[in-house]
Amino acid sequence: MDFSLGEDRQMLADSLRRFLADKVPFSVRKTAAFEGAGWSRDIWGQLAELGAIGALFDEGVGGFGGSPFDVAVVFGEIGRGLLTGPWLAALQAGQVLGAAGRTDDLAALIDGTAVITYAEEEADTWFDPAAITTRATAQGDRWVLDGAKTVVAYAGSADRLLVVARADAGLSTFLVERDAPGMTVRDYLLVDGGSAGDVTFAATPATLVGEPGHAGPVIEAARALGLVALAWEAVAVMDALRDQTLDYLRTRKQFGIPIGKFQALQHRMATMALEIEQARSAAINAADRYIGTRVERERAASAAKATIGKAGSLAAEEAIQMHGGIGMTWELAMSHYAKRLVMIGHELGDEDHHLARYIELGHELEQAEA
Amino acid sequence: MDFSLGEDRQMLADSLRRFLADKVPFSVRKTAAFEGAGWSRDIWGQLAELGAIGALFDEGVGGFGGSPFDVAVVFGEIGRGLLTGPWLAALQAGQVLGAAGRTDDLAALIDGTAVITYAEEEADTWFDPAAITTRATAQGDRWVLDGAKTVVAYAGSADRLLVVARADAGLSTFLVERDAPGMTVRDYLLVDGGSAGDVTFAATPATLVGEPGHAGPVIEAARALGLVALAWEAVAVMDALRDQTLDYLRTRKQFGIPIGKFQALQHRMATMALEIEQARSAAINAADRYIGTRVERERAASAAKATIGKAGSLAAEEAIQMHGGIGMTWELAMSHYAKRLVMIGHELGDEDHHLARYIELGHELEQAEA
């Protein structure tokens, strides 16, 4: 049994960490996250050169990684550096492209030349693909889309969108060019920095990716990998929050002594540290079980999301509370880590959603075993 | 607005408290609770003389109290003195008798000459009267019962049983004599002291109480009053646990100082004290809303049981934990208070049961308002 990342992954982690520490110190990040589209395509390009995007994908489809632990490394560093950008969307879109053998598109994503985002959620889907209503209609050998997607990551600055839509044959995936006719994008910033957009399609031409009607299992697997990514990002954010809070407790004095000497705070910090270690284990489990049966994979992914949802709320709220007034300020990096952590809870389904899903999958598992 | 008990109730409370302090000190209580049938009929008789049973019932049916706040006073003192005996059963049975105008039976209950217990629960009812299967069959102008009841309070030492059974007309209530033919009682002690029994009926003669098929609303109201009683008992037990724990924290020294000076324990005690005040408010609300619409009454009763369930687990577990090893011992009164508190959670439906019921009643309320 071995819980180390291994030499290659550790090298990748180190190089990303060095790059982010040098090129994207927190002041730069904060500015980038809340100006314009909320991210820097320049940094994205440099990270692509360092292999951060390619690490998300299998060698078989042109990447140079693709194991869930590779994904873990990249998103851990993103979390540590609180980096904005279409990372999660690229991961999910890329998985779909890879599964469909669209290696050209994937190559452009990997080398940073094309930003491809991922559009699945609609206003009423609540992370249930069965509720997707965006229509895909075949017109001869062409397809057009009609419908609307919401909170599509970086919709305004992506070159293409990987869209999940419902064809007669069932759920299918499509590529849409950013300047496709009939498409509107309304862009906005996000609470934790970065941007997203609401997108509408009206007879918008689209290119089919994969076979019509076969997208269900592919997008489920892509989401499970997305959950692995978010879990590792969240744990890295929690690590940062814990360390920042410990630093504060050690240095901030009240009544003449460091507030870290107050036992009530010490015991709460011990609980927070414990929750973070449990969350780390959940993230490890989710990555480990990704290579397993569908039910194992999905159960571990939902367990991880439920775990980081609960631990994340605690860590964010406790970090702010223990910082006191200063923890309420925009100035402090800590408060932005806290915001990111809480907002991760709103991506790909929240704590309650995944707890319910874990229970449901448990029943499936029992029926399968019975 | 007035949150005092009022002069008469305060006098009753004081006289019960003095009696219990004088006649049933904790050493006496502990012995009584775990020997024989787990209670003292002698003490019961003396408390009847003091009016403790009569206070549970309305003047119209021969009592001298009967308001939910009278019930509150009696059960508060029972909780404070950790008294065993068929108090809750007498309250529920007596309410049913009173509603049916059986004032003779009720008079015997009130003056302590007849102990009448209450038999509603069956192995699979889970506090849902709709699931009751004990059958009542009319034979001419007589009735016989067939079936089984479980954990019937003090079944072995009661003179009569007020039994809820299903007749052709629906749920009905009956009185059964302790020595009635075809009835078996298997007695056992309870975890927190006192006793109960499993009872079976085989063509056991029974006397109808009230109209056949009309028991549903009566036993529901009796249970709601039982929940008020348990809530007040629980709050008194929690008060005792808090005070005992505070005493311990003030006197017990470690590392040369009273452990009550450790901030982590102080803050946990503050939380416990706060939870107890909220539980007290829930108990007040349940008593106050008892005189209201059915839905108001039942909602407040379920809210109180859910509240004391949650606060009770916390108070019991924290009191034991803060006492450390000594809190684990039979010797200490505190541990018996803790056991009683946790076991109250198992009477008349637990925290989850009542939370679900509160939600369900909320939907009913909305539909009624809509």
Next chain:
Amino acid sequence: MDLTFTPEEEAFRDEVRTFLSQKLPARLSDKIRKSQHLTKAEMEEWHAILNARGWLANHWPVEWGGTGWSVMQRFIFETETALVHAPRVLPFGVSMIGPVLLKYGSEAQKRRWLPRILDGSDWWCQGYSEPGAGSDLASLKTSAVRDGDHYVVNGQKTWTTLAQYANMMFCLVRTSTEGKRQEGISFLLIDMATPGIEVRPIKLLSGDHEVNEVFFTDVRVPVENLVGEENKGWTYAKYLLTYERTNIAGVGASMAAFGELKDIARTQRRNGRPLSEDPQFAARLARLEIELENMKTTNLRVLVAAGAVAAPTAESSMLKIRGTEIRQTIDDLMRRAAGTHARPWIPESFEGGWNGEPVGPEWAGPVSTHYFNDRKLSIFGGSNEVQREIITKAILEL
């Protein structure tokens, strides 16, 4: 035991309701309901409406323009105004410096400053906290040195709420470094227009601008602006901190917010059914509702026990803790109810007059900023940790 209002209290409640239905501008309550920011003028507008009715400083003595209301009347007023999303009365003048002047001010100070609070001439802010002195207030360093008939003030205050609008500050300053730290503190009234004062905004994590830093460089304050005696300011400061806590639990505001939440849970659909029927969300909602119902009664119990005198009680620390926890839980469930639509951040939409299209349901727009902004509730005004210390000493006697 009687949990009902007296007929007089019922009548009073009706009077308040009638007043609110007639006088509360929908323009203001709409903004409050939508969690939009009020402008300075709008806050002043509401103060003026209340003052016109004689209800602005409802806990002051009648002779100074107060109402003579009982504690229960004040509770009713606070609850009813919150339930219809009226703006809150800003505490700095009416509930903070007002009571201090009433108790410790000279006759001249009362006559000068109290009427100006009522008529809106002055907007006060509170100069207590300093960068190194939060919960440990007595360690404050801002100094005031006597120079003729002036004090010369140097130092810095922080977390000064709405100082950007204030023309006056009541300010704790150090006038002596001898003896115990508490014994060298004085209580000064400072005109914010005095040369040497600089107000710098502090941006909160939610993006809101509510609090400020205030810097003092050789600021000259007339000696007649000293309240009470020199070096006795700690007594006045503590009085202010414990005074006027009938509304500390914010029950009315939480009831109003919970009502909104419940409406949302009924209408917002998730997985094909209303959110209120999702088992886990329904359980969260029910636990919260029960906690709030319990809190209402706990609050009333404390008020009735406090009686007509409105004495500050240590029990109000319990109200503060659980009251803020309840409010934060409401915020938390609001954000959870919004799902993915809790993420967009459109600060313009928090201002009046915004005509944009919301992303997702309109109520979802401010849920996250509200959630983050309200983390302050358990920090400012005596953190919940400080409240636990008070409970430890005053109630638990540990």
Next chain:
Amino acid sequence: MDLTFTPEEEAFRDEVRTFLSQKLPARLSDKIRKSQHLTKAEMEEWHAILNARGWLANHWPVEWGGTGWSVMQRFIFETETALVHAPRVLPFGVSMIGPVLLKYGSEAQKRRWLPRILDGSDWWCQGYSEPGAGSDLASLKTSAVRDGDHYVVNGQKTWTTLAQYANMMFCLVRTSTEGKRQEGISFLLIDMATPGIEVRPIKLLSGDHEVNEVFFTDVRVPVENLVGEENKGWTYAKYLLTYERTNIAGVGASMAAFGELKDIARTQRRNGRPLSEDPQFAARLARLEIELENMKTTNLRVLVAAGAVAAPTAESSMLKIRGTEIRQTIDDLMRRAAGTHARPWIPESFEGGWNGEPVGPEWAGPVSTHYFNDRKLSIFGGSNEVQREIITKAILEL
């Protein structure tokens, strides 16, 4: 990253499983599953079975009868034995005094005592806690005064687990009152048959008899029973407390208990459906299962980090806290699952050979006593508060 066992570890696990299927008497595992009490003879029987295989003291050096197992092998062994409801190996001889003697005992002491632990000749108990010295162990008062070639011991120990069965005690005594409190403590081996020793049972709140008070009146202990040096006992005592914590989280036992709980939730019906489909119970169960799955991995991470040396780590404090919380939550859900049938108390039913009819489902009989008895898990063996102090200092560095 690799969370799988090596082929060697897999083979080892199979070996353990085969051994258990062949050698573990169903008579014993049935009692454990039913939470019945083992007799002294039954506990000794299981020790003898393990010793016959050479697996009793699996962490001792091979030359003294140990196994040379890796940390992972020990974890596998502990998990597999717990999963099939094998009795636990009592720690007092094998895991407490054994390691102390191995590290600090004289050659003569090792030769005399270690074989007797393995072959069951001695049943050890631990004389650490005193009425005034729980978490603050160094304040202990039981005295030992040198008198010729004996120490004369006077005082009292408490919370002495299973002292009613023990013929030997390892005991901390005060041999000096000078200097720091820790510096006057010595470590003695005491024959429980020595005149002047009285063992009195302590009845637990659950009714169980597990722990005892032990009184010493002029008890004469031969000087050769001193371990190490006089007044250096604190060092040995601390070593014992931090040694051998691979199983501190009790993951195997919790997995076994959780399996039972899950089976019960599937079969026990409430409101016409299995308890596992009741939304709130299902949520409690799922949260617990997730926590346990996380704990398994946390435990493995700590073990792997500790490596072959099995060094005690501060991380084991985290394992202790969460491990006991998980176990207590399992107990809590068991009792909740039993509903009204958690109330009856039939102590006879906890002993082997009881032939009575259970009240309610058979599994419900011991749930409440188990719940109450297991409150000890977060108190004894270094309370969870003490563990938090360790985390504070060693990991958080506060």
